[in-house]
Amino acid sequence: MKLDAGIPGGPLQDKWDRHRFEMKLVNPANKRKYHVLVVGSGLAGASAAATLSELGYQVSNFCFQDSPRRAHSIAAQGGINAAKNYQNDGDSIRRLFYDTIKGGDFRAREANVFRLAQVSVQIIDQCVAQGVPFAREYGGLLANRSFGGAQVSRTFYARGQTGQQLLLGAYQALEKEVSRGGVRMYPRTEMLDLIVVDGHARGIVVRDLVTGTVSTHLGHAVVLATGGYGNVFYLSTNAKGSNATAIWRAHRKGAAFANPCFTQIHPTCIPQSGHYQSKLTLMSESLRNDGRVWVPKVANDRRAPGSIPEAERDYYLERKYPSFGNLSPRDIASRAAKEVCDEGRGVGPGGLGVYLDFADAIRRVGEDRIRERYGNLFEMYERITAENPYATPMRIYPAVHYTMGGLWVDYNLMSTIPGLHVVGEANFSDHGANRLGASALMQGLADGYFVLPATIGHYLATAQLPAIGEDHPEVAFAREGVADRLQRLLNVRGKRTVQSFHRELGALMWNDCGMARTADGLRRALTRIPELRQEFWKNVTVPGSGNELNQSLEHAGRVADFLELAELMCLDALHREESCGGHFRSEHQTPDGEARRDDTNFAYVAAWEHTGSNTPPVLHREPLVFETVQLATRSYK
Numbered sequence: 001m002k003l004d005a006g007i008p009g010g011p012l013q014d015k016w017d018r019h020r021f022e023m024k025l026v027n028p029a030n031k032r033k034y035h036v037l038v039v040g041s042g043l044a045g046a047s048a049a050a051t052l053s054e055l056g057y058q059v060s061n062f063c064f065q066d067s068p069r070r071a072h073s074i075a076a077q078g079g080i081n082a083a084k085n086y087q088n089d090g091d092s093i094r095r096l097f098y099d100t101i102k103g104g105d106f107r108a109r110e111a112n113v114f115r116l117a118q119v120s121v122q123i124i125d126q127c128v129a130q131g132v133p134f135a136r137e138y139g140g141l142l143a144n145r146s147f148g149g150a151q152v153s154r155t156f157y158a159r160g161q162t163g164q165q166l167l168l169g170a171y172q173a174l175e176k177e178v179s180r181g182g183v184r185m186y187p188r189t190e191m192l193d194l195i196v197v198d199g200h201a202r203g204i205v206v207r208d209l210v211t212g213t214v215s216t217h218l219g220h221a222v223v224l225a226t227g228g229y230g231n232v233f234y235l236s237t238n239a240k241g242s243n244a245t246a247i248w249r250a251h252r253k254g255a256a257f258a259n260p261c262f263t264q265i266h267p268t269c270i271p272q273s274g275h276y277q278s279k280l281t282l283m284s285e286s287l288r289n290d291g292r293v294w295v296p297k298v299a300n301d302r303r304a305p306g307s308i309p310e311a312e313r314d315y316y317l318e319r320k321y322p323s324f325g326n327l328s329p330r331d332i333a334s335r336a337a338k339e340v341c342d343e344g345r346g347v348g349p350g351g352l353g354v355y356l357d358f359a360d361a362i363r364r365v366g367e368d369r370i371r372e373r374y375g376n377l378f379e380m381y382e383r384i385t386a387e388n389p390y391a392t393p394m395r396i397y398p399a400v401h402y403t404m405g406g407l408w409v410d411y412n413l414m415s416t417i418p419g420l421h422v423v424g425e426a427n428f429s430d431h432g433a434n435r436l437g438a439s440a441l442m443q444g445l446a447d448g449y450f451v452l453p454a455t456i457g458h459y460l461a462t463a464q465l466p467a468i469g470e471d472h473p474e475v476a477f478a479r480e481g482v483a484d485r486l487q488r489l490l491n492v493r494g495k496r497t498v499q500s501f502h503r504e505l506g507a508l509m510w511n512d513c514g515m516a517r518t519a520d521g522l523r524r525a526l527t528r529i530p531e532l533r534q535e536f537w538k539n540v541t542v543p544g545s546g547n548e549l550n551q552s553l554e555h556a557g558r559v560a561d562f563l564e565l566a567e568l569m570c571l572d573a574l575h576r577e578e579s580c581g582g583h584f585r586s587e588h589q590t591p592d593g594e595a596r597r598d599d600t601n602f603a604y605v606a607a608w609e610h611t612g613s614n615t616p617p618v619l620h621r622e623p624l625v626f627e628t629v630q631l632a633t634r635s636y637k
Helices: 012-022 043-055 092-102 111-130 162-180 243-252 286-287 316-320 330-342 359-365 366-387 440-462 471-491 496-515 519-539 551-576
Strands: 033-037 058-062 183-186 191-195 202-206 216-219 221-224 263-269 293-297 355-356 394-403 418-424 602-607 618-623
Touching: 012 111, 012 602, 033 202, 043 162, 043 183, 043 440, 058 191, 111 162, 111 440, 162 183, 162 440, 183 496, 191 216, 191 243, 202 263, 216 440, 216 471, 221 243, 221 440, 221 602, 243 330, 243 418, 243 496, 243 551, 263 330, 286 330, 286 366, 293 316, 293 330, 316 330, 330 355, 330 394, 359 366, 394 519, 418 440, 471 519, 471 551, 519 551, 551 602
Parallel strands: 033 058, 033 221, 058 183, 221 418
Antiparallel strands: 191 202, 202 216, 263 394, 293 355, 355 394, 602 618
């Protein structure tokens, strides 16, 4: 396997424009001859499918939800970044680029990140034209607020429902193309394998989740827009259906998996209530614009927050990081919360929580203004906790949220399998070791609306793609392999539920590959995960059959993939002997507890090649070359 990022030459600011000019084009009449399969219908998938159809390609779009409107992108709350500089506060494309590179702890490609910053300004215009109801200032101009890791206001938002509103914009564009006949939609359909013919991605194997029918779909290129793999931890802010099956099955077919250990812990989540809980709920990072994070100064202080005087409170983010304060990046804020809770100063049941307090903001601007900015978030918090956050501080604690790792892609968003393109959270490309808040929506829409539609044409114009049919040996082999795997799961008939395996794996990953990792913990996990996987295939119980709606069977397939992915994540975390962003190895920290990078030995993308079920993966390295950014200690103090 050879990793060629295909980064264009020339000055950083000219690379994307130059590349677009130099790429081969498909003329409008010929676009109708090409069929593109898009898997996923969130922001990246819906925008890609709609745009490709508008360009004239035949598009099939697959999602496992009953409607694209149910994609997990709706859960994004706080906003979307763009370097418009409406606030005239010093923002620019270059500053957004630098903040993103720094936020990712210098573990992302310069060229990809600069392109993301460039394209960001187009996204807002696109979404406004679609009717997305962004918040506006009194005079009618679009409003902005701040997010972690930035000292400017560049985040566009629609109260606390930005993801939902952006998805509705992409959904309307998609449905227009469905109505026109350019896109054929396949809801409640799950991709279970990739079809590779003569080294090129030519189709997918899917299962109809209602009838159980396994079928194949063929085309000239495949686009994966299937999101991240945070649910490997069982408890996360992801929707319960979010999974890694599409990208993991592609990895098994030859697509390199990059930086799998780079997972993000979000500091602003509602703490876990009990062992019965199946997922966690995110409170938007935007709340940290007005909320102040604190804990008691003394351990085991169980007084009500209103009874703790100001002098006995530790506003620890403001104390430790005075330049950024409560808007410190997510990885730093999460570790700081863990630190104070480990000291016994956490609040709430079990001491696993910190306060997010709006009392100062309410005194400053009034409750009505806070309600206007965050009303739906406050209402959601009160419904879940039965506590009024206008009167009592919210309690928050870190939780698994986003994954920066994913399938390796080059500058054209193509994986190591020609024809397999990967967009949004499913790829690794833009966020390095830590994603800044409000950048997920930016990347998903940048990839779908602007980058992929340009780069996929170059592939189609230059690749030799002879017609293939359902009777092709590789097509039949992939279809039969999926059917055999499903039947194998049904035939185990053991005594443990799929849920119990998932819970055990999640707890193991959280303890040994979560906010802080150690060599001993990772080795312990690497011993236990294969044992758990072996037990799964001997003792899992999957009721029902494959010829019907069977959510236990769906879950079993996804957990089987998580049991393999988890091992790769731990292997990647063990090999990376440094701390960077969301990957914090306790052995590699500064005297004051900050992450210590090793740029001499680890300034590269770790891309893993699958070599078989019982053989270790092979590590390939893509060196990260910084031509315009000077590597520096990442400091927010």
